[in-house]
Amino acid sequence: MIGSILFLIWGLPMLAAGLGLVLRKQAPFISILTIAISFILSAISPFIVSVPSVISYPWFMLLGLQINFGMLFDGLSIVMGSVVAFVSLLIAIYSYRYMYGDWGHIRYWYFFSFFVGSMLLLVYASNLIVLLIGWEGTTLASYALIGHWYTDEDEERWVGDKGRYALGVPMWFTPSQSGVRAMIVTSFGDIGFITGIGMLYKVSGTLSILGIEKNITQIITSLNNNGLLIPFLIAFTMGAFAKSAQFPFHEWLVTAMTGPSSISALIHAATMVNAGVYLLLRFVPILLQGAVVAGLYSSLNIFFTYVLVIGAFTAFMMASMAIASNELKLILAYSTASQIGYMFMGIGAAYFISTPSIALFASLSHFISQALFKAAMFMAAGALIEEFSSRYIKDMAGAYSKMKLTAIAFLLASLSLSGIPPFSGFWDKDLILESTLQTGNVIAYLLGVIGAFLTAFYIFRAFTMVFVNKGDENLKEKEVKEAHPVMLWPYFVLGLLSLLFGIFWYFPYGGLSALIYYFVYRQSVVQLPTTSIYFSPLDVGISVTIALIGLLSAFYIYRNRREIVLKSDALKKLRDFLYDRWYINSIYYKAFVYSLNDFASALRKSVEFGSFDRFYHNLVPRFILGTGERLRKFQHGDIGKYLLVLLAGALVLLVIGFVMLVLMYG
Amino acid sequence: MVEPILVVFGTLIVLSLVAPFLSGRKALNYCASAIYALLLVYVTYMEYIGLGLGKFKGILPGILSYAVLTVSLIAGVLTSLSFSKLGKRSGIAVSLTSSGILANFVLSSTINPFYIIAAWGLLSVSSYGIAAIPKDKISLGNSLKYAFMGGLSFQILLLSFVLYYVFVGSMVGLPIVIGAALLVTAIGFKIGIVPFHMWLPDVYGTSDPVAVSVLSSLMKLGPIVLLVNLFGVGLVFLNGIQREVLLAFLMILSLLTMTWGNVTAAVQKDVQKMLAYSSISHIGFMLMAISVIIASYMYGISTSLAYIALIIYLFSYSISKAGAFSYMKGFENRSYDSIKGAGRTYGGVSGMFSVSLLNLLGLPPLLGFWAKLFVFMSAANPSIAPFYIGYIPWYAIVGIINSVISAFYYVRVLQSLYAESKPSATFEGLKLTIIVSSAILIIGGIILPVLFI
Numbered sequence A: 001m002i003g004s005i006l007f008l009i010w011g012l013p014m015l016a017a018g019l020g021l022v023l024r025k026q027a028p029f030i031s032i033l034t035i036a037i038s039f040i041l042s043a044i045s046p047f048i049v050s051v052p053s054v055i056s057y058p059w060f061m062l063l064g065l066q067i068n069f070g071m072l073f074d075g076l077s078i079v080m081g082s083v084v085a086f087v088s089l090l091i092a093i094y095s096y097r098y099m100y101g102d103w104g105h106i107r108y109w110y111f112f113s114f115f116v117g118s119m120l121l122l123v124y125a126s127n128l129i130v131l132l133i134g135w136e137g138t139t140l141a142s143y144a145l146i147g148h149w150y151t152d153e154d155e156e157r158w159v160g161d162k163g164r165y166a167l168g169v170p171m172w173f174t175p176s177q178s179g180v181r182a183m184i185v186t187s188f189g190d191i192g193f194i195t196g197i198g199m200l201y202k203v204s205g206t207l208s209i210l211g212i213e214k215n216i217t218q219i220i221t222s223l224n225n226n227g228l229l230i231p232f233l234i235a236f237t238m239g240a241f242a243k244s245a246q247f248p249f250h251e252w253l254v255t256a257m258t259g260p261s262s263i264s265a266l267i268h269a270a271t272m273v274n275a276g277v278y279l280l281l282r283f284v285p286i287l288l289q290g291a292v293v294a295g296l297y298s299s300l301n302i303f304f305t306y307v308l309v310i311g312a313f314t315a316f317m318m319a320s321m322a323i324a325s326n327e328l329k330l331i332l333a334y335s336t337a338s339q340i341g342y343m344f345m346g347i348g349a350a351y352f353i354s355t356p357s358i359a360l361f362a363s364l365s366h367f368i369s370q371a372l373f374k375a376a377m378f379m380a381a382g383a384l385i386e387e388f389s390s391r392y393i394k395d396m397a398g399a400y401s402k403m404k405l406t407a408i409a410f411l412l413a414s415l416s417l418s419g420i421p422p423f424s425g426f427w428d429k430d431l432i433l434e435s436t437l438q439t440g441n442v443i444a445y446l447l448g449v450i451g452a453f454l455t456a457f458y459i460f461r462a463f464t465m466v467f468v469n470k471g472d473e474n475l476k477e478k479e480v481k482e483a484h485p486v487m488l489w490p491y492f493v494l495g496l497l498s499l500l501f502g503i504f505w506y507f508p509y510g511g512l513s514a515l516i517y518y519f520v521y522r523q524s525v526v527q528l529p530t531t532s533i534y535f536s537p538l539d540v541g542i543s544v545t546i547a548l549i550g551l552l553s554a555f556y557i558y559r560n561r562r563e564i565v566l567k568s569d570a571l572k573k574l575r576d577f578l579y580d581r582w583y584i585n586s587i588y589y590k591a592f593v594y595s596l597n598d599f600a601s602a603l604r605k606s607v608e609f610g611s612f613d614r615f616y617h618n619l620v621p622r623f624i625l626g627t628g629e630r631l632r633k634f635q636h637g638d639i640g641k642y643l644l645v646l647l648a649g650a651l652v653l654l655v656i657g658f659v660m661l662v663l664m665y666g
Numbered sequence B: 001m002v003e004p005i006l007v008v009f010g011t012l013i014v015l016s017l018v019a020p021f022l023s024g025r026k027a028l029n030y031c032a033s034a035i036y037a038l039l040l041v042y043v044t045y046m047e048y049i050g051l052g053l054g055k056f057k058g059i060l061p062g063i064l065s066y067a068v069l070t071v072s073l074i075a076g077v078l079t080s081l082s083f084s085k086l087g088k089r090s091g092i093a094v095s096l097t098s099s100g101i102l103a104n105f106v107l108s109s110t111i112n113p114f115y116i117i118a119a120w121g122l123l124s125v126s127s128y129g130i131a132a133i134p135k136d137k138i139s140l141g142n143s144l145k146y147a148f149m150g151g152l153s154f155q156i157l158l159l160s161f162v163l164y165y166v167f168v169g170s171m172v173g174l175p176i177v178i179g180a181a182l183l184v185t186a187i188g189f190k191i192g193i194v195p196f197h198m199w200l201p202d203v204y205g206t207s208d209p210v211a212v213s214v215l216s217s218l219m220k221l222g223p224i225v226l227l228v229n230l231f232g233v234g235l236v237f238l239n240g241i242q243r244e245v246l247l248a249f250l251m252i253l254s255l256l257t258m259t260w261g262n263v264t265a266a267v268q269k270d271v272q273k274m275l276a277y278s279s280i281s282h283i284g285f286m287l288m289a290i291s292v293i294i295a296s297y298m299y300g301i302s303t304s305l306a307y308i309a310l311i312i313y314l315f316s317y318s319i320s321k322a323g324a325f326s327y328m329k330g331f332e333n334r335s336y337d338s339i340k341g342a343g344r345t346y347g348g349v350s351g352m353f354s355v356s357l358l359n360l361l362g363l364p365p366l367l368g369f370w371a372k373l374f375v376f377m378s379a380a381n382p383s384i385a386p387f388y389i390g391y392i393p394w395y396a397i398v399g400i401i402n403s404v405i406s407a408f409y410y411v412r413v414l415q416s417l418y419a420e421s422k423p424s425a426t427f428e429g430l431k432l433t434i435i436v437s438s439a440i441l442i443i444g445g446i447i448l449p450v451l452f453i
Helices: A002-048 A075-098 A105-124 A128-146 A175-204 A209-225 A229-243 A251-258 A261-270 A273-294 A297-322 A328-350 A356-388 A404-418 A424-439 A442-468 A485-503 A511-522 A537-558 A569-579 A581-632 A639-665 B004-022 B028-049 B062-080 B083-109 B113-132 B137-167 B173-191 B199-206 B209-218 B221-237 B240-266 B271-299 B304-329 B347-361 B367-379 B394-417 B431-452
Strands: A053-062 A065-073
Touching (some): A002 A053, A002 A105, A065 A105, A065 A128, A075 A261, A075 A485, A105 A128, A128 A273, A209 A229, A229 A273, A229 A297, A261 A273, A273 A356, A297 A569, A297 A581, A328 A424, A356 A404, A404 A424, A404 A485, A424 A442, A424 A485, A442 A537, A569 A581, A581 B240, A581 B394, A639 B137, B004 B028, B028 B062, B062 B083, B062 B209, B062 B221, B062 B431, B083 B113, B137 B173, B137 B199, B173 B240, B199 B209, B199 B271, B209 B271, B221 B240, B221 B304, B240 B271, B271 B304, B271 B367, B304 B347, B304 B367
């Protein structure tokens, strides 16, 4: 079967991970080459297999359930997979130079390839078991890569200001700490996800995506009859919320900035955080269609309101934190969580509008735009941080004079992020906001609009401080120069692409948007009704005005200023509140981390050391050695005594036998 | 077509007759090894096409005798690889090993007293001979001690047969109980059940390790299976209470043996002696499997899991002991202190030795893990009442605790092996035994679970 060749899409990067360990010096090239092949295979897969189709092989039996190892090719997975592979490819090329000569670069390439392979496995998985394997693979790889510089020596890699406390909780994070934070938080969400998979299996007896699609009516009905529909949905999507860093799981993403910048780009643009979006985009259409057939559409209201509001709230909250932050990568990290919030908004809004596919497509398109501009920004940020040896934006002033191409790439990406037409970020964000407005949920819409304003503001605050402002005298002495071409071109291309993607995105009766939209929702597992994409002039006007106000106000406030000195106490407090991430981190530490820690150490002291340790490592060995020494005295080499023992043993056996006989015969 | 049994007997007998004349030839031990390996292939093939060794088996389940023949041949292959260490007497060693394999096979295939007596004698003579081969003072002394004690146990065996013939079928319980006790004593001596084990630490702990590798891996297999066969068939003649008595014997002895062996192994200062005592404790685990077999017969439940457990255990034990004792031959002085650092200086061989030790400990994915797992699993069968107190499978739990204790002394060896020091040792002529045995343990451990899926 020729389709089997497509297993290479995720197989090759996985293979590259292993090969890299052996060939060491060639590791980067193998990685880049295999990811390139993965991208090509992904992109041409519609010509190799019919869409939608499943290619699978029997794998194993579990509790009477046949599990297949298979790949699902439909519009959604092909678009998603191609974008993932393409952006990963550019990041891999960038990494070749960026990680050149790093002391852990073999490990870096191993996990890089493994990361991309896991993400592609996840995207193309044909059932939930395979999906879960990819899902956990990304968790593992993100842990290793966020903590890549695990010795914690270089303060340039940390996140937060050393010595800063919020509510008595330290607000600086080292790479090793951040890696563990990422793993714990996302795995916590997986508890819900795995529980959801278990419930799904219990109800439907199948785990394949096609099987779920077929049985969805029965699944929804029987869950609803047991009053479990909403708990199930919330549990099942908990993993997605954690992975996509939505409130209340957003903390891990912020501190994940301790990893190499290329990894930040990979996590934020191509892999990891988008896995949650993918999971929802994959299952929401199935859910919506099943609910219509089952006649239970109205009972999903709570769930989708929840997705919509959490998304909108995260979009607003993270944007508000970003306007106070001083670290370039941290601003971008807030921005990612905020943009993913918009994607969740779109998914939540889909339920309420007449043609859900429009809102879902807006989210998918926003994922693509985000992948393009965010990867560009992170890679540019990596170059800037390396050149200026600082992660603070105030230290990078005057970068334009030395790094013109980087500035242009960053500007293109920033315009897309801010939502200025005709950049791609504009179209899909506007489509999401329009869909949200149609839901009638005013709070979510307002949060979204304020978020859009803040987005333009924070990114142009950073842009102004880094590229517009003039540098101080020290800059001339510093050896700042344009990034190496191998690093520069990947993000320059991505910056250009976010412009081109936007220009070709929308024409009233066609454009890229229509192409992707129809491909995804007409050639999919679930074929949702589609309609033509339409923008109302009023909404466009509002969006553009708001973005421009944000952009220009940031420009005027921060132009030629290194810092804003706040006079009023209330404003200072507000800034501290935003700077310390709404004190959410501190609250978590006080509520969970410290109390659990105290509990654990009390347990360790009393139970572990007091009981187990004393018993196993003290009492038992002493007893055994003591007994052994006593028994050893029997072994003295005297054959007469040996005989005596042998006969005594036989005698004892006889006595035992005799006693038993007597006892039993009475 | 020649009857396969004749081929096996003929080859072994011819080998044991010819080998002494080729003594000291370098190629001899490799040739012997190759012959055993060929026999192994032949027997397996014959069994596979269904022409096996059936004519000899009579009423017994053939799987055990086939297993014993296979394990003996593998042990023969492994141990003869290092016979060049015995110098001029290597031919005699090959001859005695062949006789040993033959005796093992016969012992495991029959319950006819005449066959048993003949094979018992052959096995004893081979064992004493091999123990004496190095011809130094200690080995000769040990061999003499072994022979003397062996003679006594032979008499006890004969006595039990006499009792059997005099009182067979009698409903008077006492003579049968006496007979059973005597039988256990005699066989217990041969395989080292506590308290009939006293000769074993001396012989295994101080004799030449190459000779010990044959003794420990080969010379116990037949008697172990004989115990199963005699008691399995003997159950027919026993009434309920006598059966309970028999099971009680086995359970008490198995617990006593594994615990005693473990506890004394833990306090040894010499690695070879530690291995000797650990042999005793492993016999305890095998006795556990045997008592499960007997109990399964008594309670009328399927015996297959217990049989499989015993067979895997025989394989794992025999192969790892062959490798471990051969490794000991590399050292002049075998105390924990004098092997310090061998893992660093002689990395490959010591790594393989570590595999043998970890196999004895029962670490996954090695063969020994599955052996122990199967033994404990079969002992935790809820249909067997005596193994349970309430809902607690105490018998299996005691076994597991013993297995945990054994980690103490195996890991201590590893600790010495990889300490900072420079010992002097030479593994010339021993490497093959050590490496092949460990390789079988690793591969077997990986393949075995696949076979049962």
